[in-house]
Amino acid sequence: MRLYGNINKTEPDAxxxxxxxxxxxxxxxxxVRNKDINALLSWKMTPQQILDFSYAYSRQGNIYAGDTQYSNGNLSPNGLVDSLYGHETNRLYRQSWGLTYNGLWDWGQSKAGVYYEKTNNTRLQEGSTGRVEGMINSEDYATSRLESWRTTSEFNVPFFWLADQTLTLGMEWNHDQLDDPASMQATNSNGETIPGTSGDPTQRSTKNSATLTGIYLEDNIEAVPGTNLIPGIRFDYHNQFGSNWSPSLNLSQELGDMFTLKAGIARVFKAPNLYQSSKGYCSPPAATVVQTRSLKAAATCWVTLTSTGDQYQQRDRYRI
Structure with missing residues (x-):
């Protein structure tokens, strides 16, 4: 069992x-006032089978120092910003639970886990447009909540076929839910009509969710001693933005005892996050900005080349 915690406080500037x-x-x-605690309980069911349960809790609150987005606290109605100095205006609660299984088998290794995380962001309401954007304008609090569920599993199977190889097969499932009333309070009062988006914040949803499922296959091939070739393929499916194939190829080459050269090329998939794809967001009045679900996921290709580098080591003495 492992248990640790932390308490700290930092005073604000004048x-x-x-x-x-x-x-x-x-x-x-x-x-800042911060408190957190983490716990890990490991159950060794057999010498080859281990089950880990983890839990974490944290609370972070601010000590307000007068910050406004445009550094114009002097324009605060009724001197509200001035009166809040030294008080807590926002607090963040985060909790997470996790269950992880690790197994050793005659054929290789396996790992699986289920995880849940909840974050509550509670803060005094702020202006959302114009010169008061980001300025506290109310003594009422609004809470935005993000919940995340995640499951993972991975299998590593070593074998020999023409060369020593380790085959990795894995999958991931992620589901995120966001309820963000603090960002959905703007009212469209300029008379514009936007198809599919109401100017009345009470008619716009504060909620959004997304599910991403991925499966990947990778083969670590030791072509010759000191040379590893790692081809891979990954498939992702996002319930809002569709599917994507992401191939990759990496090379690792030892250059003597102290240097390693690494190079790789891959296609990367990234979908818009919950804030970017939230339909309820609206930012009037001079120019009305609304969020849209028609955003496209990003799929880019990257190449990396690392030398001396990035990995220099002298056994038993130094490593960079």
């Missing part, structure tokens, strides 16, 4: 740290 010097209303650094 309210007038910049104004006293140059007349600017830019705020200094906020203070």
């Amino acid at each position: 309210w007038d740290i910049n104004h006293a010097q140059n007349g600017s209303y830019a705020a200094g650094r906020e203070g």
Whole structure:
């Protein structure tokens, strides 16, 4: 069993740290109060089978120092920003649970896990448009909640066929849910009509969710001693943005005892996150910005080449 925690506090900068010097209303650094605890319980069912249960909890709150997005706290109605100095204006709670299984078999290794994480972001409401954007404008709190479920499994099978190889087969399933009323409060009052998007925040959904499923296959081939060739293929399916194939090819070459050369090429898939794909977001008035589900997922190709490098080591002495 492993258990550890942490408590810390950082004081904020003075309210007038910049104004006293140059007349600017830019705020200094906020203070922070942080508490967290982590626990891991391992059950060794047999010498080759281990089950791990993990739990983590954290709370982080600020000590407000007058920050506004455009450094214009002097424009705050009724001096609200001034009155909040030294108080907690936002707090973040995060909890996570995890169950991980590791197994050793005659044919290789296996690993599987299920995980859940919940984050509550509670903060005083802020302006969402114009010069008051990012400025606290209310003593009412709004809570945005993000929940994530994840499952993974992976199998590593060593074998010999023409050369020593290790075949890796894995899968991932991720489901995220976001409820973000704090970002959906803007009202479209300029008379514009936008198809599919209401100007009334009470008529727009504050919720969004996405599910991503992936499966991958990789083969680590030791072509000759010191030379590893690693071809791979991955398939992803996103419930909003469709499917994608991502091939990859990596090479690792030892250059003597102290240097390793690495190179690779791959196609990478990245879908818009929940904030970017949220239909309820609306930002008027001068120009109305709305979120859209017609965004495309990014699929790019990258090449990497690392030398001396990145991996220099002298056995039993140094490593960079």
